[in-house]
Amino acid sequence: xxxxxxxxxxxxxxxxxxxxxxxxxxxxxxxxxxxxxxxxxxxxxxxxxxxxxxxxxxxxxxxxxxxxxxxxxxxxxxxxxxxxxxxxxxxxxxxxxxxxxxxxxxxxxxxxxxxxxxxxxxxxxxxxxxxxxxxxxxxxxxxxxxxxxxxxxxxxxxxxxxxxxxxxxxxxxxxxxxxxxxxxxxxxxxxxxxxxxxxxxxxxxxxxxxxxxxxxxxxxxxxxxxxxxxxxxxxxxxxxxxxxxxxxxxxxxxxxxxxxxxxxxxxxxxxxxxxxxxxxxxxxxxxxxxxxxxxxxxxxxxxxxxxxxxxxxxxxxxxxxxxxxxxxxxxxxxxxxxxxxx
Amino acid sequence: xxxxxxxxxxxxxxxxxxxxxxxxxxxxxxxxxxxxxxxxxxxxxxxxxxxxxxxxxxxxxxxxxxxxxxxxxxxxxxxxxxxxxxxxxxxxxxxxxxxxxxxxxxxxxxxxxxxxxxxxxxxxxxxxxxxxxxxxxxxxxxxxxxxxxxxxxxxxxxxxxxxxxxxxxxxxxxxxxxxxxxxxxxxxxxxxxxxxxxxxxxxxxxxxxxxxxxxxxxxxxxxxxxxxxxxxxxxxxxxxxxxxxxxxxxxxxxxxxxxxxxxxxxxxxxxxxxxxxxxxxxxxxxxxxxxxxxxxxxxxxxxxxxxxxxxxxxxxxxxxxxxxxxxxxxxxxxxxxxxxxxxx
Numbered sequence: 001x002x003x004x005x006x007x008x009x010x011x012x013x014x015x016x017x018x019x020x021x022x023x024x025x026x027x028x029x030x031x032x033x034x035x036x037x038x039x040x041x042x043x044x045x046x047x048x049x050x051x052x053x054x055x056x057x058x059x060x061x062x063x064x065x066x067x068x069x070x071x072x073x074x075x076x077x078x079x080x081x082x083x084x085x086x087x088x089x090x091x092x093x094x095x096x097x098x099x100x101x102x103x104x105x106x107x108x109x110x111x112x113x114x115x116x117x118x119x120x121x122x123x124x125x126x127x128x129x130x131x132x133x134x135x136x137x138x139x140x141x142x143x144x145x146x147x148x149x150x151x152x153x154x155x156x157x158x159x160x161x162x163x164x165x166x167x168x169x170x171x172x173x174x175x176x177x178x179x180x181x182x183x184x185x186x187x188x189x190x191x192x193x194x195x196x197x198x199x200x201x202x203x204x205x206x207x208x209x210x211x212x213x214x215x216x217x218x219x220x221x222x223x224x225x226x227x228x229x230x231x232x233x234x235x236x237x238x239x240x241x242x243x244x245x246x247x248x249x250x251x252x253x254x255x256x257x258x259x260x261x262x263x264x265x266x267x268x269x270x271x272x273x274x275x276x277x278x279x280x281x282x283x284x285x286x287x288x289x290x291x292x293x294x295x296x297x298x299x300x301x302x303x304x305x306x307x308x309x310x311x312x313x314x315x316x317x318x319x320x321x322x323x324x325x326x327x328x329x330x331x332x333x334x335x336x337x338x339x340x341x342x
Numbered sequence: 343x344x345x346x347x348x349x350x351x352x353x354x355x356x357x358x359x360x361x362x363x364x365x366x367x368x369x370x371x372x373x374x375x376x377x378x379x380x381x382x383x384x385x386x387x388x389x390x391x392x393x394x395x396x397x398x399x400x401x402x403x404x405x406x407x408x409x410x411x412x413x414x415x416x417x418x419x420x421x422x423x424x425x426x427x428x429x430x431x432x433x434x435x436x437x438x439x440x441x442x443x444x445x446x447x448x449x450x451x452x453x454x455x456x457x458x459x460x461x462x463x464x465x466x467x468x469x470x471x472x473x474x475x476x477x478x479x480x481x482x483x484x485x486x487x488x489x490x491x492x493x494x495x496x497x498x499x500x501x502x503x504x505x506x507x508x509x510x511x512x513x514x515x516x517x518x519x520x521x522x523x524x525x526x527x528x529x530x531x532x533x534x535x536x537x538x539x540x541x542x543x544x545x546x547x548x549x550x551x552x553x554x555x556x557x558x559x560x561x562x563x564x565x566x567x568x569x570x571x572x573x574x575x576x577x578x579x580x581x582x583x584x585x586x587x588x589x590x591x592x593x594x595x596x597x598x599x600x601x602x603x604x605x606x607x608x609x610x611x612x613x614x615x616x617x618x619x620x621x622x623x624x625x626x627x628x629x630x631x632x633x634x635x636x637x638x639x640x641x642x643x644x645x646x647x648x649x650x651x652x653x654x655x656x657x658x659x660x661x662x663x664x665x666x667x668x669x670x671x672x673x674x675x676x677x678x679x680x681x682x683x684x685x686x
Contacts (some may be wrong), residue, residue, distance in 0.1 A: 243447060
């Protein structure tokens with residue numbers, strides 16, 4: 001028990017240092033960009049004295065370590081800075097936009113993961129050459145097609161021509177009021193508010209962007225799981241299990257599948273963390289009011305308190321997802337759990 | 343009652359009437375892009391209750407394919423294309439997989455060659471042993487299966503069995519894992535045990551221990567054993583009879599003493615000559631058999647060993663006709679037109 005506690009403490013320390021490293025790098029790199037925030041905020045017509053005064057009040061005259069310390073202590077207390085382009089605190093903007101990105105990421109991941117698992121099982125459990133060829137082709141396309149192009153194509157076919165899915169109008173029809181925000185996820189908030197019509201509208205708006213976004217993740221996960229299942233199918237212990245008198249399906253589902261999920265787990269975590277960061281291109285194509293769009297605008301306008309906060313939050317998201325996966329590994333793979341304990 | 347259930351319930355009904363396992367004319371092919379690989383080309387033998395038969399041959403001679411064919415575990419692109427496998431007189435070759443599942447592990451069990459890879463790495467030893475028991479144990483509860491698993495571990499001399507039952511394979515040494523694999527195979531007291539290279543992955547000392555254990559366990563149970571190996575030293579200690587396999591066929595089958603004393607087939611002679619023995623260590627290059635086994639996709643006409651044989655390399659009958667496995671002077675069976683002539 002003590003050893004697993006120590007294991008967890010060490011993982012946590014590792015995670016914290018990763019976040020710290022990311023914060024330092026983002027801080028230093030953004031300070032190295034040749035621009036004067038005070039000048040940007042005040043505009044080209046302000047005189048030098050005004051700029052100097054603002055600079056001082058922003059703390060820019062301090063040494064870099066001092067600035068970093070102020071930044072990081074404020075960040076931990078919930079003060080993520082002020083976005084001068086949006087005219088609001090970074091925290092309120094990110095929180096208001098995170099829901100859109102997280103919802104899209106969750107749905108896309110669910111799509112990609114379930115499709116990858118089902119198809120990989122279908123093509124490896126029994127030899128299905130035709131389906132295998134099709135699935136591999138789709139996965140290959142998913143990895144290769146530019147997402148913005150796919151998004152435009154989907155809009156053109158399913159929205160413009162066929163009219164079955166809504167066009168690029170964000171998360172909900174303009175004529176419908178968004179639900180009261182509880183979780184920030186429209187599909188959940190509408191259900192909580194007992195608004196089935198709005199729920200389906202939100203779901204309908206999610207369809208095309210989530211499909212577009214999941215395509216790449218699907219290709220990645222499918223190929224990984226397929227090859228891992230094929231490899232597992234050749235494992236001697238499966239033959240031994242069959243020699244004990246177990247049916248093919250039971251051997252596959254009870255022995256091959258749990259083993260081949262292990263490498264896929266790490267990949268899934270990376271895919272999901274990546275989706276959480278938001279996709280600029282897909283969000284732009286579908287006019288999705290998420291984080292990706294906002295961050296790119298901020299980069300273009302050198303609004304670096306936004307960029308800095310975003311990088312740090314992405315690092316936190318990655319680290320948290322990886323911690324969760326590490327925990328899952330410890331449960332699923334005895335070689336890791338007991339290897340540490342000894 | 344269907345034919346298949348009768349086969350399963352026939353165990354011990356007629357213990358002394360004929361062989362427990364009789365294989366006849368077994369042929370197994372694998373369809374590949376290069377062509378059809380004829381891995382097993384008409385193998386036949388009979389195994390009496392309690393008998394120990396060794397099948398020896400070099401890698402790629404079809405030994406493992408033969409074992410899997412008997413168990414009905416050949417998977418596409420492989421296929422058993424001809425022959426019968428009789429278990430206590432009943433042909434089990436064409437049984438559906440569902441019926442075979444009740445035979446595998448209960449009446450014919452398998453010990454796999456590589457102990458390091460024969461166990462599922464993410465399941466405990468106890469659950470894997472218990473699984474073998476519960477698959478054939480009717481309504482055996484988890485608790486009872488666990489108790490039985492501990493007994494089995496004790497029987498294969500795993501120390502501290504009551505604690506080790508909850509360990510995972512990676513916490514066991516190679517020798518201990520092979521003991522587990524043996525316990526798993528013997529869990530349901532099978533009539534026939536197929537041991538495919540049971541000790542190859544182990545060091546020599548452990549090999550001897552594991553083999554001694556196997557020897558005791560099968561002797562106690564009078565289990566018939568098919569030992570598949572390329573290690574002739576192993577065979578000498580363990581088996582009553584030997585079948586030498588070459589390019590998918592049995593080329594010589596006789597008692598262990600006779601084979602070691604007077605091998606008839608040129609290939610068997612060459613195999614024995616290539617065996618290193620401490621009592622006649624020689625200087626100079628290690629003895630070996632020139633050439634390599636034939637391509638099983640494009641077999642030559644006539645005898646498959648002809649190209650490497652210093653008797654029949656240029657003889658017309660060896661080039662024309664593949665010799666059948668035939669009885670020779672009551673000393674077993676040999677598939678050769680000119681048995682025993684190569685002795686020098």
